[in-house]
Amino acid sequence: MIYLRGHETDYDDWGWTRDDVMYYFKKSENQTGRFSSDSTHHGVRGGVYISDMAYRTDLSDVVLSAAEELNFPRVDLNDMKSSPGVMEPQVTARDGARWSTDYAMRHISPDKKHLHVLTNSLVEKVLVRGGVEAYGVRFRRAGGTGEVRARQAVVLSAGVVESPKLLMLSGIGPTRHLVHHGIDPILDLPVGDNLQDHVTTGLDLILLNQSLPLSEKGVLASPFLAYEYFLNHRGLLTHPGCEAIGLFHVKGDATPDIQLMVLPAGLSTDAGVVMRPDMHISDKVWSEYFAPLVGRQVMTMLPTLLHPKSKGCLRLRSANPEDPPLINPRYLAVQDDVKTLTLGIRLIEDFINTKAMKTMGAKLNAMPIPGCQNHTFDSDVYWECYLRHLTLTAYHPVGTCRMGTNPSESVVDHDLRVHNVSRLFVIDASIMPTMPSANINAAVLMIAEKGADSVRRVN
Ligand SMILES: Cc1cc2nc3c(=O)[nH]c(=O)nc-3n(C[C@H](O)[C@H](O)[C@H](O)COP(=O)(O)OP(=O)(O)OC[C@H]3O[C@@H](n4cnc5c(N)ncnc54)[C@H](O)[C@@H]3O)c2cc1C
Structure with a gap:
């Protein structure tokens, strides 16, 4: 995955100091790439391997040169202050293969003395004694139920959708909503509010006159790629999908507001096999807009809205833990x-x-998106119509168990403890009060390190 931390100003509103934030980013990180000697901004002893990309196409240098023409320098965006600027992305990977937090845990506790994992289990509620102290969780597994009791604390890390759902199923959330579903309320907290997400657009918006290797034929048709990956951990299959990344301040504010992620491909590149169903592209939009691009070289520069003002919410569909909740993102x-x-x-x-991008024959895909043909192409009105038809999640939802000081506006305090319940923590993307100027996983890792120190302090 892309590893990007955001800007130092992002975290000022969180109530954590810039020094603390940098300390925990560094603590989580095992930097093996080109920044490993920069000990001011990078850590080399953490559990998560961060490395340079093992493979890239020619597009990477072309876009980075184009940025320089526009006075956006090549920088280390993970110093959290050098934007506007661009960089070749770094990834959570080791030796060309993805590196995730579960590997990190196995690495830290190889004998598994401190780690017991129950797979195929669905936690259905937190057990709370006397309405004030968490002491365990109840779960479903193989047709039965079980309980796990906590010696020190209960930590919910079920993510932006499931952590708030579990709190509500346990009686912690908006009282009227819980009563409506027949759940005994314990605590009235704004669980499920403050849902935010990065949205993005611009798929297949740029046409090139040169071919790049990340095409349907390139990826699907070559057994050598699999051979190269599994034997040498090299080649196209190590590619994170993104060639260059940039943070920009298009409104002139101190905090970046737009991120560009440069992809040497588009939705049409796999001819509709994987991405089209994944992104729920309708038959009409596929056949009129994307299908004519199949076989042509497209690229995408995803402009991502870093700090959306639109906020959504999440509520229970029912009191059944197996029911997915209702989500209104209000994009x-x-x-x-x-x-x-x-x-x-x-x-x-x-x-x-730019001259650099003209060397690849870059031009705007001027085919109007279905539904917007009546607007003059490239006018602001056209782009609003386009955005309202082709804006997608960047898969970065946050905020449903917001951190803060005031229990009428937040769910956890600055140590990530649920307000007014002892021994209960939420430690995941749901605690973010606002969004980082970046893909959010790096911030989740930082939160996890900080939260782990809070849990250690419980006695
Ligand atoms: C397709 C995709 C691509 C992405 N790419 C990037 C990227 O390149 N860079 C980046 O920075 N971010 C990326 N992200 C975002 C990143 O993956 C998430 O923001 C991050 O994983 C959130 O971490 P989390 O710990 O909050 O939740 P999660 O990672 O969702 O972890 C929650 C865990 O809890 C488990 N769980 C939930 N409910 C229960 C229950 N009731 N009982 C038992 N277990 C439960 C889930 O199975 C899951 O394992 C991407 C996301 C997606 C979907």
Whole structure:
């Protein structure tokens, strides 16, 4: 996965100091790439391996040169202050293969003395004694139920969707909503509010006159790629999908507002096999917009809205733990979000017009998206229509168990303890009060390190 921390100003509103944030980023990280000697900004003793990409196409250098033409220098964005700027991304990988936190845990506790994992188990609620102290969880497994009792603390790390759901199923959440579902309320907290997500757009928006190796034929048709990956941990299959990354301040604020992720491909690249169903692209949009691009060289510069003003919410569908909750993301509900994303598209146009990108014949895909043909192509009105038809999640939801000081506005305190319940923590992306200017996994790792220190202090 792409490893990017965001900007130092992102965390000022969280109530954590910049020094603390940098300390825990460094603590989580085992930097093996080109920044490993920069001990001011990078750690080399953490559990998660961070490395340079093992493979990239020619597009990477072309886009980084284009950025320099536009006065966006090549920097280490993970120093958290050098934006606007661009970089070849770093990834959570070791020796060309993905490195995740579960590997990190096995690495830290190889004898498994301190780690017992129950797979195929669904936690259904937190056990709370007298409404004030958490003492374990109840779970379903193989048709039965079981309980796990905690000696020190219960930590929910079930993610932005399931952590708030579990709190509500346990009686912690908006009282009227819980009563509506027949759940005995313990604590009235704004669980499920404050849902935020990065949205992005611009799929297949750039056409090139040169071919790149990340095509349907390139990826699917070559057994040598699999051979190269499994034997040497090298080659196209190590590719994270992204060639260059940049943080920009299109509105001139101190905090970046648009991220560009450069992909040497588009939705049409796999001819509709994987990405089309994954992204729920309708038959009409596929056949009229994407299908004509199959076999042509497209690329994508995803402009991602880093700090959406639109906020959604999550609520229970029922009191059954197996029911998925109801989610209303309210994407682009606030008009200012459309304006910022439109500025992101204008930024892409600046890139397309650089000498560097013209060497690859870059031009805007001028085919109007179905539903927007009545607007003049490339007008602001057209782009608003386009955005409202082709904006997608970047899979970075946060915020449903928001951290803060006031229990009427937040769910956990600055040590990630649920307000007014002892021995109960939430430690995952759901505690973020606001969004980082980055893909969010690095911030989740930082939160986890900080949360682990809070749990250690419980006696
Ligand atoms: C397709 C995709 C691509 C992404 N790419 C990137 C990227 O390149 N870079 C980046 O920074 N971020 C990326 N992200 C985002 C990143 O993966 C998430 O933000 C991050 O994993 C969130 O971590 P978390 O610990 O909050 O939740 P999760 O990683 O979702 O972990 C929650 C865990 O809890 C378990 N769980 C949930 N409910 C229960 C229950 N009731 N009982 C038992 N277990 C339960 C789940 O199975 C899961 O294992 C991507 C996300 C997606 C979906």
